[in-house]
Amino acid sequence: MHCLPLLPCLIVFTSWAAIALAIGPPPVQNANHIFNTIHASMRQWGSSLHHNGMSFFLASVPQGTKLYHGDSRSDTISDIGWMAFDPEHAMVFARPSSKAPRIQSTESGSQQVMAASEKDEAGWLHTYVTTNDLQLVYIDGTSAGKSHIGTLDLQDRVLFEDKLESGGVTQETQRARAACQIAQEEWDGRIDGVIRMAAGFEIILCHPEQMLEPVHIGRAKFSSGNKGKQGGKPGELLRSVTSRYHGIGGDRVIVNYDAFVTAYDYDLDLVPLGSKLPRLEHLPASSLAPIRDNLTELIMTHDATDRLVNWQTVADMVVEKYGRTLRSLTSGYHDHVAPLQSITKEVQRILSPFIDYDNEDIEGELGQCSTQFLPAHAPKDSLSYRSVYTVTRRICSSLVEVSQAEDHHTATNILHDLMDYLDWTIWKECHGCHDDEFCAIPIWPQGTQEDYDHPHCQKFDNAYEGVNDYWGPVWR
Known part of the structure; x- marks a missing residue:
């Protein structure tokens, strides 16, 4: 039996799950998925890997934020406008209507973005600034990806109640109009539009003429230097998109995590056989x-x-504290002469700050570990509080179990089970990419299963070459 000095051996057979239940709110169903939803929100990286969004959030874009729109016309936009947060994203659509980029499915079922000819003149790039705070619904995941693998489930089945005709790309205008009609008729105009993500984040803005002031509308020109090879995304677009891997930046979007709606919080079988x-x-x-x-x-x-x-930011602190450590403990790089002792020594280091050596209190120690990053003023009955607590409690309880494991196999199994439960996307991040490269994961509509399973560095200007089979054929 291996007992840590900070934990008396007499409690080796204590049910740590039972202790955890006694010192905090009851566990939340799907807490790991809700935690990851919060962590991935408004981030290209996590929202591309956890791409089937199951949650609605309230979000706000502050007054004075610049937004961009690519169009075949120079007229200021009205009615409904698709707005981008970065000009490189909008420029993809700054083409004459007859020259707009199109997505073509191949006979093999893969898909390619077909760029316009190098000689084609582009359309117009519009720059606007918000005149008021925009009140929006954020639909998480890759919610603007037109794919049959579930990226549109939440919109079509829940928001639109199966009332739209089946379709992907061809139904996008109908989705936008339906969302704006719901916002006006059912939500009393309290919502100005929705935020979605595919290759970059977009706002579908219901009344842009009322919410935006034009800053500049200029003629754009297609540059051959920005075009990826073999139908890949333009290099400049990839640079822009991947710069948002870990956040939209600049406090340009404020998301309310205190109250939100997620399918994970209902008694539903969300993962069919x-x-x-x-x-x-x-x-x-x-x-x-x-x-x-x-x-x-x-x-x-x-x-x-x-x-x-x-x-x-609370979820960030949890991931930053435990992410690398858990990966290290399961990497096999610990002491090969005494592998179990090597693991338990590291676990002891993690748990040590929560121990009062003059007055050991097992329940209190686990509580200190589980609540380290939880704000004292946070409502303890909120879904976010309970979900984060459930996840941190699972982490701390698992670490205690590891500290009491009698053999290396048992200890590593506990750690692997914990990592499978957490499913953190940071464990897929690449290392060592050069300045002209990025860590390539499937970004709709391109990417392979290998990109998803084992992301690796690719050059911006010739990424996603070959068969792109991850998303399946673009849903027309």
């Missing part, structure tokens, strides 16, 4: 209706700026 991804396509409409009802209630009773705690 044979699927590794959450889906809604197999569920009856009646079981999804409460999600939509609660979304309406959320919008009518809360604002994005009501946020008390930025729970994403």
Whole structure:
């Protein structure tokens, strides 16, 4: 039996799960998925890997934020406008209507973005500034990806209640108009549009003429230096998109994590037999209706700026503390002469700050570990608080179990089970990419299964060459 000096051997057979339950709120179903949803929100990296979004958030874009729009016309936009946060994203659409980029499926079922000819003149790049704070609904995941693998489930099944004709690209205008109609008629105009993500984040803005002031509208020109090879994304677009891997930046979007609606919080079978991804396509409409009802209630009773705690920064602290350590403990690089002792020594280092050596209190020690990053003023009944607590409790309890493991195999199994449960996207990050490279993961509509399973560095100007089979054929 291996006992840590800071933990008396007499409690070796204590049920740590039972102790954890006694010192905090009850565990949350799907807490790991909710935690990852918060951590990945408004981030290109996590939202591309956890791409089947299951959650709605309230979000706000502050007054004075610059937004961009690519168009075949120079007229200021009206009615409904697709707005980008970065000009490189908008420039993809700054082409004459007859020369707009199109997505073509090949006979093999893969897909390629077909760029216009180098000689084609571009359209117009519009720059606007918000005249008011925009009140938006953020649909998480790769919610602007037109794919059959579940990226549009939350919109089509929940928000639009199966009322739109089936379709991907061809139904995008209908989705935008339906969202704006719901915002006006059902939500009393409290929402100005929605935020979605594919290759970059976009805002579908319902009344841009009322919310934006034009700053500059200029003629753009397509540059051959920005075009990826073999139909790949333009290098400049990839530079822009991947610069948002870890956040949109500049406090340009404020997300309310204190109150949100997620399908993970309902008693639903979100992972049907044979699927590794959450889906809604197999569920009856009646079981999804409460999600939509609660979304309406959320919008009518809360604002994005009501946020008390930025729970994403709390999740960040948890991931930053434990992410590298857990990977290191399971990497096999510890002492090969005494591997178990090497692991338990590292676990002792992690747990040591939570121990009062003059007055050992096992329940209190586990509580200190589990609540280290939880703000004292945060409402303990909120879904975010309970989800983060459930995850940190699982981490701390697992570490204690590791400290008491009697053999190396048992200890590493506990750690692997914990990492499988956490499923943190940081463990897929590349290392050592050069300045002209990025860590390539599937970014709709391109990428391979290998890019998803084992991301690796690719050059900006010739990324995603070959068969792009991850997303399946673009949903027309």
